[in-house]
Structures are given as structure tokens and as C-alpha cells.
Amino acid sequence: QKEVEQDPGPLSVPEGAIVSLNCTYSNSAFQYFMWYRQYSRKGPELLMYTYSSGNKEDGRFTAQVDKSSKYISLFIRDSQPSDSATYLCAMSPFGGQNFVFGPGTRLSVLP
Amino acid sequence: SQTIHQWPATLVQPVGSPLSLECTVEGTSNPNLYWYRQAAGRGLQLLFYSVGIGQISSEVPQNLSASRPQDRQFILSSKKLLLSDSGFYLCAWSSIGQGKVVREQYFGPGTRLTVT
Numbered sequence: 001q002k003e004v005e006q007d008p009g010p011l012s013v014p015e016g017a018i019v020s021l022n023c024t025y026s027n028s029a030f031q032y033f034m035w036y037r038q039y040s041r042k043g044p045e046l047l048m049y050t051y052s053s054g055n056k057e058d059g060r061f062t063a064q065v066d067k068s069s070k071y072i073s074l075f076i077r078d079s080q081p082s083d084s085a086t087y088l089c090a091m092s093p094f095g096g097q098n099f100v101f102g103p104g105t106r107l108s109v110l111p
Numbered sequence: 112s113q114t115i116h117q118w119p120a121t122l123v124q125p126v127g128s129p130l131s132l133e134c135t136v137e138g139t140s141n142p143n144l145y146w147y148r149q150a151a152g153r154g155l156q157l158l159f160y161s162v163g164i165g166q167i168s169s170e171v172p173q174n175l176s177a178s179r180p181q182d183r184q185f186i187l188s189s190k191k192l193l194l195s196d197s198g199f200y201l202c203a204w205s206s207i208g209q210g211k212v213v214r215e216q217y218f219g220p221g222t223r224l225t226v227t
Contacts, residue, residue: 034215043201043218044155088155090216097143097162098170099205099216103154 003027006089006102015111019076023089023102026070030091030100033065035074038086038104047087048074079109113138117202117219124226130175130189132222134202137183142204144185145216146177149199161185197226 006023013019021035032051036044048063050056056063062075072091076083089102114137124130136142146158157170159177167177174193178186185202202219 032215036218041199041221041223043221046215046217049215097168098145098157098160101155 004089004091004100004102007105008103010106010108012108012110013079015079015081015109017079017109019079019083019107019109021074021076021087021089021105021107023072023091024070025072025091025100027091027093027100028067028070029093029096030070031094032092033063033072034090034099035061035063035072036088036090037083038088040085044088081109081111084108113204113217115202115204115217115219117200117222119222120220121223122225124192124224126194126226127191130187130192130196130224132187132200132202132224134185134187134219135183136204139183139204139206141182142206144179144183145203145205146185146187147201147203149201149221151198155201158187192226194226197224199223 004025035048037047038044047061050063050065053065053067060077064073086104086106088104090099092099116135118133143162145160147155148158149155159167159169161167161179164179164182175189200222203216205216206214208214
């Protein structure tokens with residue numbers, strides 16, 4: 001079992017849809033969770049960073065962490081064609097120096 | 112604000128040639144620095160990370176090496192490139208919070224390397 005698993009997609013949705021992107025993990029030591037957006041041929045861009053269970057909202061984006069289920073999600077409301085990208089989840093244990101990344105989910109938002 | 116630079120943006124090198132990729136960070140001090148490689152359509156592979164000047168940890172045995180000659184400078188090198196070294200190389204930095212806790216990570220724009 002991989003340490004971090006993520007639906008590979010590709011995921012295609014119509015403009016305006018609510019998108020749900022998910023990651024599961026096996027290491028209960030993970031305490032810090034991040035979501036990145038990566039456009040083609042660009043470096044990943046940090047979208048959300050959280051270290052507690054529950055929801056964190058930033059504009060159209062909501063990050064949800066359920067440590068008991070070892071499950072994190074990123075919700076995108078009112079999705080736009082500009083949201084078309086690959087989304088990566090990442091996590092790190094408390095005191096760790098490294099981050100473990102999921103393989104990414106490719107999202108296409110169709111106009 | 113913090114900024115991370117990488118150069119060159121693209122590079123085409125023949126097999127057997129040397130490699131030097133440079134990464135610099137501005138606006139922060141004593142960051143953790145990281146080198147990743149991303150093959151086409153695949154996830155991020157951590158190559159090296161550094162918690163301080165001269166301190167390098169290697170995650171994957173290969174013909175690449177890394178050095179950190181200054182606090183905010185990280186260099187990825189190879190003496191002889193292989194075809195399998197082709198990929199998208201990303202440098203990243205993380206700040207260190209209270210209790211030496213690593214905080215969120217930020218990436219540079221990347222270098223696309225093609226070995227021919």
C-alpha cells in the first residue's frame with residue numbers, strides 16, 4: 001500500500017460544478033496537510049495548508065481533514081476553466097523534515 | 112515576501128555531459144531546501160533535502176549530487192548525465208516554525224531537462 005493515495009483522474013466537470021478531490025493516507029503520524037495546484041509545465045502552487053482536523057476555507061476552496069479516517073479532501077466551488085490543472089496533496093509528520101506527495105489528480109473544467 | 116528562483120528554465124544536454132542546476136531563495140533565512148524530479152505524467156520524487164549549509168540528505172541513490180554552499184543557495188549536479196535523468200526538476204523551500212517544525216513548502220518554477 002502506498003503511503004499516500006489519490007484518485008488519478010482525469011476528472012472532467014462542467015463549469016460551475018463543485019469538485020471534490022480526495023487523498024487517503026496510511027501513516028497516522030502525518031499532522032500537516034497541503035494541497036497544491038500544478039499547471040502544465042509549471043511548478044506546484046500551494047493552495048491550502050492545514051494541521052488540524054476539520055474544514056479550512058479560502059475563497060472557493062475548502063480543505064477538509066479527517067485524521068480518524070486518514071482522509072483529506074479539497075472542495076472547489078463554482079469551478080472555472082482556469083481551475084483546470086493537476087492537484088497534488090502532500091503531508092508531513094510532526095517533526096519531520098520531508099513531505100510525502102500523492103500522485104496527483106488531473107482536473108478539466110469544461111466551459 | 113519570499114521568492115524562489117531556478118535556472119535555467121529549460122536545458123538540453125547530451126548523454127555523458129555534466130549538469131549544474133541552481134536554486135536560490137530570497138526573503139527568508141535558514142530554510143529547508145529540497146530538490147524533486149517529476150517525470151512526465153508522474154508524481155514528485157524527492158531527490159535531496161538540506162536543513163542547513165553543507166548538510167545534504169539523499170533520498171534516492173543515483174548519479175546526481177547536491178550541494179548547499181550558502182544558506183539560500185541549493186545546487187543539483189551530475190558528472191555524467193544519463194537518458195533517464197530527463198525530467199522536470201523542482202526546487203522547493205520550507206520555513207521552520209517553533210520547535211523546529213517544518214511548515215508548508217513552496218516550489219520554484221522548475222527546470223525542464225532533456226538528455227539526448
